[in-house]
Amino acid sequence: MKQNNMLAMILAGGRGSRLHDLTNKVAKPAVSYGGKYKIIDFPLSNCANSGIDVVGVLTQYESVLLNSYVAGGSRWGLDARDSGVFVLPPREKADANLDVYRGTADAISQNIDFVDNYDPEYVLILSGDHIYKMNYAKMLQSHKENEADATIAVIEVPMKEASRFGIMNTEPETGRIVEFEEKPAEPKSNLASMGIYIFNWKLLRKMLVADMKNEESNHDFGKDIIPALLNDDKRLFAYKFKGYWKDVGTIDSLWEANMDLLDKKNGLDLDDHTWKIYTEDVLVLPQYVSSEASIKRAYITQGCIIEGEVRDSVLFTGAKVGVGAKVIDSVLMPGAVVEEGAVVQRALVADGVKISSNVTVGSADSEHIELVAKNVKG
């Protein structure tokens, strides 16, 4: 808090139901990505790297793993005095019944007391399930320069896809937001909201208190809070983000986001030493490649043992590929095992799943990526 008077709240309650069996037991922010990371490592590391010391993580759906994962904050260096990562599931209070978070805004409303403890001038609202690197300190700087009431990070999307997003219409010169349209049929701009907001806390607090009492409201930032602010003629500005940003909603897009890492000049650049993504440390050997192995275009992390062929694939911590096995255009999540002679193609093999000897899963010309969430026996 001492650094920039801004506190961050990460919305990590979502289930991500289009990820099917991957999110049966864990929330979407806890899904593995990029060999050694979990999706929530990205906003948390961005906070740490942007000099934000206090982060609240709002959890709800299947939160046990996520709670223990983020608690303490030492993995991201967020454990110094006056800093910390705080897990905030819905809780029973003296003046209110225990209730689930009814929407993104409600999740913050139910934790007004937590934010008040720190008395921040600014609150940064983040989504726990996006993959990107962003310096929030620069966004705060722009917020201050604009003397804004709220700043919303936006990214340019192809015009033909704009109707899938929440679109900000702005004054071209100043970037001031004049209109917000949720999934417009005929978009007037291609600036999509990234679900990243900076608010002046005093103002947001007032809006949230009003919103809680409004029975018509969905208690959602995009649907309720932002339109209400525009209605009140508040100063809302768009902050243009350039770079890699991905909201992995489906198995196909999660697979694709992993495949992006195979390109030499991929936009995410996880090898950037000035903006490291921190994650859980695991006690495993470096990856071992045997004399029978063949590896081309692959992204592989420690703990893997590769004795077969790996091509155009991403292998997560402790994945194993047996002698004569082939893993092509695929993602092996932590601890996945592909036994001798098995073939895995255009598939995403979930955590700890075993593909028995000589079995084939997935196919080269499938339309969608096959999710393999259970052991496959011969």
Add this chain to the structure above:
Amino acid sequence: MARALGIVSFSENHIWVEGMETYRSIGAFSFLGRYRVIDFPISNMSNSGIDRIQVYIRRKPRSLVEHLGTGRHYNINSKRGYVQMLFTDSPQENDYYNTDIKVYADHLDRIERASNTHVVIAPAYMVYTQDFDALLNMHEESGADVTLLYHSVDNAKDAYQNCDCLNLNRQKGVDSIERNNGTKKNRNIFMDTYVMKKEVFSELVKEAQKTSSMYTLRRIISDKCMEGEMDIRGVAHKGFFAPITDFKSFYDANLSLLDLKNAKSLFNESWPIYTRTNDSSPAQYFDTADVKASFISNGCLIEGTVENSVIGRGCVIKPGAVIKDSVVLAGAVIGDNVHIEGHVVDKYAKITRMKELVAEPGNPGYVKRNDIV
């Protein structure tokens, strides 16, 4: 509370690893890509329930201090225990007086104040795993004054040159300790690992100091073996054992783990080896990569050929480069079409111009830290 205080010792003066030791002590040597040699003794202690660990440092402390830091990554409760670094205060350049006895004596009050009843002393420069709790039990059951750990080998003629050997009698009593002079194949190599009561340790340190200012713990124990008044016994170690006592042994120890059987005897899920994470991203293999029989660490960018080698964190291997039978430490860059065989390439070295660096694995070559070749 653990019975024993853990002491991680430094190497004696006759041990010097050509090249690499110029930059750091052996404990701080990178090992198998992501570890440091000292991770093994400290993890052994931590896994054995020893939560007070003193690490003694003689020279070139920077690298070791950086790696150990608060010691938190060794899985020790930081309120109840600690990993403490203790230095020799001697300003003398002459290393012969900078003995382990000297530094133990300097800090003897600290050792005596600790509530632990025993000491376990393990060297920072040897790679092995050992349950010290089991060793303490054996020590207590035997009633010995001092227990020494050894490893039986059948190749002492060509290896273990700077190590000492235990000559044992039939009751596993230690008759004498002598330097391995390479005349016999079968030897009990002393692992410079001791277990004894704390009072015994204090007495030995004081007596050694009186005897000679160049005395070491090994020398005084060796005297005691000859005198025959103390009960000094050997316990055999099983499993992987690699003392890092010269350049060749460092190279050999790394490459021997490329045999997965050896790696599995050193690394066991129930006996984790802790180290400091560097938060590197996974390794990236490109179209032209060709990797066989190797350990590859995270953060590497591989476009060339790697065979029978250990590659450290964040190395860049350019197209056409060939690395064989080599140990490449973190952050090295191997340029286009460079051919390296039988070498240890130290940290951050850049090899681009010199296209051939070939040595026999029996007599490995060395590229200096930060060197541009």
